[in-house]
Amino acid sequence: MNALKNEADNKKTIAIIQTTRIGDLLQTSHAVKLLKENHPEYRVVLVARKKFATPIMFLLEKVFDKVVTIEHKTAMFGADNVREALSKLKKQLKEINEQNIDVSINLAFSKSATYLHSLIESSNKVGPYFNDLHERVITDRWSQYLYSTVMRGDLNPFNLVDLFSSIIGTTKKLTHLSNKDYSSEKKTNLLIHPFASNEKKMWKANRWVEVIYQTLKKNENVKVYICGSNQDQKSADEILNSELIRPFKDRVNLWIGLDLKELYSKVDSSFLFVGHDSMIGNLLSFKNIKTLTISLGTVRPHETTPYALDNYNLAPKTECAPCFPKDECTEFKCHNDVPYNITHQCIGQLLNNNKINIEELNSSCSSLSLSRVKLYHSDMLDNGDLYIRESLHKDQDAKEVMRNFYHIAWTSIFTEINTSMDIPSFNIQTKAQLSSQSKGIETLYELSEFGKKYSRYIIEEISKNTPSLEEIRKFSAKLDEIDRLSDLVSTSYPLLAPVIDFAKVAKNNLQGNNLVKLSEAAFYTYNEISLMCSVLYEFFEKCSLINKSKPEARENI
Structure with missing residues (x-):
C-alpha cells in the first residue's frame, strides 16, 4: 500500500511511529522533510519515545506538525498495579488517537511498536502491526523489503532515509540533498566524536590520540573539539592528557556533556565532523556540515552515512564486517584494518580542500594500508536516492556489485522508476564469486516459474463447477516444496538471500479473504521473484558472468 494514494478534500493526517x-529518529526526520518538500498538503504527526525525542525536540518540532511522546516502559513498569499501567497506556493512546489519523506508518519494526501500531485508530496501516489473530502483518512491499533485508543481512544498498521515504510513499521531485552550502574555504575547526554505543563500533583512545596528534601537527591553524556524553568523560580525559597531545593542549577543547541542541548551535560551516557514531553525523547533516564517518563493527555505511552530498565514509574490508550485534568478537580485526595514517590523511585533505583526492591519497599512504579499507563518497542518483560510491578502488567486490544491482532492480520492480549506474569493474576473484551464483539464479527462476504455475492451477481448480479438494491440496503441497527448495538455494547461494528472504516475508503476508485471492497474491509474488531473477540473469550476462542463454522453466518438479 502506498501511504499517499488516498485522496480527499481535506488535509490528510499521517502518523509516523518511530x-x-x-539516530533512527533523525533519519526519519530527513524522510519526513523530503515528504514535506514534495507533498506539503499532508499533516504529519510523530509518535516517539520521550527519552529519544526530547534531546532533539528542537529539530523535530521544525519537521513535524505535532510530536506525541510516549514512554511505554513507564506506563507498564512504573505503575503500582496493572490497573494503573492500563490507565497510563490508555491516556497515551487517547492523545494519539485524538489526532484523527488517516494513515499510520510504523517505521520501528520492534515488537512493542508493532503492538502500539495495532492500537492506533487509522483508516490505513503501513508497516508491521498485529491483526485480530495476533499475526504480524506487513502489507506494503517496501516494509516487507526492510523487514526481510535490513533485519537479516548486510546486502541492503539503500540509505535508511530513502527506505523510510519509500515506505511513506514520497515521490521525489524535490530533494534537500545539496552541497551548495559547503564552504569552499579551509576548515579551521575539527569536531570529533570518538565514542559509540558499544565497543565494537569504536577505536580505543590510543588510536584517536595518533589521529589527533598527526592532524594538529600538520595543520597549525586547526582547533580540535571532542564531543561526547558525560559517560565519555574518562575516555576524553585519557585522550587529552596523553603524552602526544600534551604539547597541543591549548588547541584541544572538550565538549563533554553538552546537550544536542547546544552542540548543534555551536557547530557552523567552519567545522569538519569526524566520528564513529552516525547519530551526530546525521544530526549535523541538517546543517550540511561536512563529515567523515569511520564505520566499524556493526555499522553499515550504505544505511547510515549522513544524508547529504559529498560526505565520506571509511570502512574496513574485513571479511566479517559489518557484523551483527549478537556476533561474539574479541579481536576487533576491523578496528586494525582502518589505519590511523589513512584517517588523518583524509582529515587533512578535507580540512584544506573540502574533498579527498584519491591520487594524493595513493601517493601519501602505502598500497598495503589502502588495500584494507574502502572509502565511500556520497552522491545522488537520478531518482533522488542517496548513493555511496566506493572511490578508492576501481574494482568492486562481489557484495558491492550485488548491492548496486539490487538498488536498481528493487527500485524498478517496486516503483517502475528506472535509474542507472555504471557497469561495474571487478577482478578475477570477484568474477569467480559472482559466476558461482549463476546456477542459483537459474534454480530460483525455475522455482518461481513453478510457483506461478501451481498458484494458477489452484485458481483454475477452484473456478471449476466441482473443484477437487484433493487436487488443491496436491498443488498446495507443491508450493510448500518450492518454498523449502528456495531455502536451500539461499544457503548455497548467499548473495541471492535478499531475494529469497523477501519472497518468504511477502508470501507470509499474502492479502486476500479467500483462497482465490490468496492464490492470486501468491502468483504475483512468484512473478516478482521470477522477474528479479530474469533481470539479474541479464545483468550477469552483460557483465560476462554467464555464457548460456536466458533460463527457462523445466516441465516438472
Whole structure:
C-alpha cells in the first residue's frame, strides 16, 4: 500500500511511529522533510519515545506538525498495579488517537511498536502491526523489503532515509540533498566524536590520540573539539592528557556533556565532523556540515552515512564486517584494518580542500594500508536516492556489485522508476564469486516459474463447477516444496538471500479473504521473484558472468 494514494478534500493526517533510538529518529526526520518538500498538503504527526525525542525536540518540532511522546516502559513498569499501567497506556493512546489519523506508518519494526501500531485508530496501516489473530502483518512491499533485508543481512544498498521515504510513499521531485552550502574555504575547526554505543563500533583512545596528534601537527591553524556524553568523560580525559597531545593542549577543547541542541548551535560551516557514531553525523547533516564517518563493527555505511552530498565514509574490508550485534568478537580485526595514517590523511585533505583526492591519497599512504579499507563518497542518483560510491578502488567486490544491482532492480520492480549506474569493474576473484551464483539464479527462476504455475492451477481448480479438494491440496503441497527448495538455494547461494528472504516475508503476508485471492497474491509474488531473477540473469550476462542463454522453466518438479 502506498501511504499517499488516498485522496480527499481535506488535509490528510499521517502518523509516523518511530520508537527506536535518536539516530533512527533523525533519519526519519530527513524522510519526513523530503515528504514535506514534495507533498506539503499532508499533516504529519510523530509518535516517539520521550527519552529519544526530547534531546532533539528542537529539530523535530521544525519537521513535524505535532510530536506525541510516549514512554511505554513507564506506563507498564512504573505503575503500582496493572490497573494503573492500563490507565497510563490508555491516556497515551487517547492523545494519539485524538489526532484523527488517516494513515499510520510504523517505521520501528520492534515488537512493542508493532503492538502500539495495532492500537492506533487509522483508516490505513503501513508497516508491521498485529491483526485480530495476533499475526504480524506487513502489507506494503517496501516494509516487507526492510523487514526481510535490513533485519537479516548486510546486502541492503539503500540509505535508511530513502527506505523510510519509500515506505511513506514520497515521490521525489524535490530533494534537500545539496552541497551548495559547503564552504569552499579551509576548515579551521575539527569536531570529533570518538565514542559509540558499544565497543565494537569504536577505536580505543590510543588510536584517536595518533589521529589527533598527526592532524594538529600538520595543520597549525586547526582547533580540535571532542564531543561526547558525560559517560565519555574518562575516555576524553585519557585522550587529552596523553603524552602526544600534551604539547597541543591549548588547541584541544572538550565538549563533554553538552546537550544536542547546544552542540548543534555551536557547530557552523567552519567545522569538519569526524566520528564513529552516525547519530551526530546525521544530526549535523541538517546543517550540511561536512563529515567523515569511520564505520566499524556493526555499522553499515550504505544505511547510515549522513544524508547529504559529498560526505565520506571509511570502512574496513574485513571479511566479517559489518557484523551483527549478537556476533561474539574479541579481536576487533576491523578496528586494525582502518589505519590511523589513512584517517588523518583524509582529515587533512578535507580540512584544506573540502574533498579527498584519491591520487594524493595513493601517493601519501602505502598500497598495503589502502588495500584494507574502502572509502565511500556520497552522491545522488537520478531518482533522488542517496548513493555511496566506493572511490578508492576501481574494482568492486562481489557484495558491492550485488548491492548496486539490487538498488536498481528493487527500485524498478517496486516503483517502475528506472535509474542507472555504471557497469561495474571487478577482478578475477570477484568474477569467480559472482559466476558461482549463476546456477542459483537459474534454480530460483525455475522455482518461481513453478510457483506461478501451481498458484494458477489452484485458481483454475477452484473456478471449476466441482473443484477437487484433493487436487488443491496436491498443488498446495507443491508450493510448500518450492518454498523449502528456495531455502536451500539461499544457503548455497548467499548473495541471492535478499531475494529469497523477501519472497518468504511477502508470501507470509499474502492479502486476500479467500483462497482465490490468496492464490492470486501468491502468483504475483512468484512473478516478482521470477522477474528479479530474469533481470539479474541479464545483468550477469552483460557483465560476462554467464555464457548460456536466458533460463527457462523445466516441465516438472
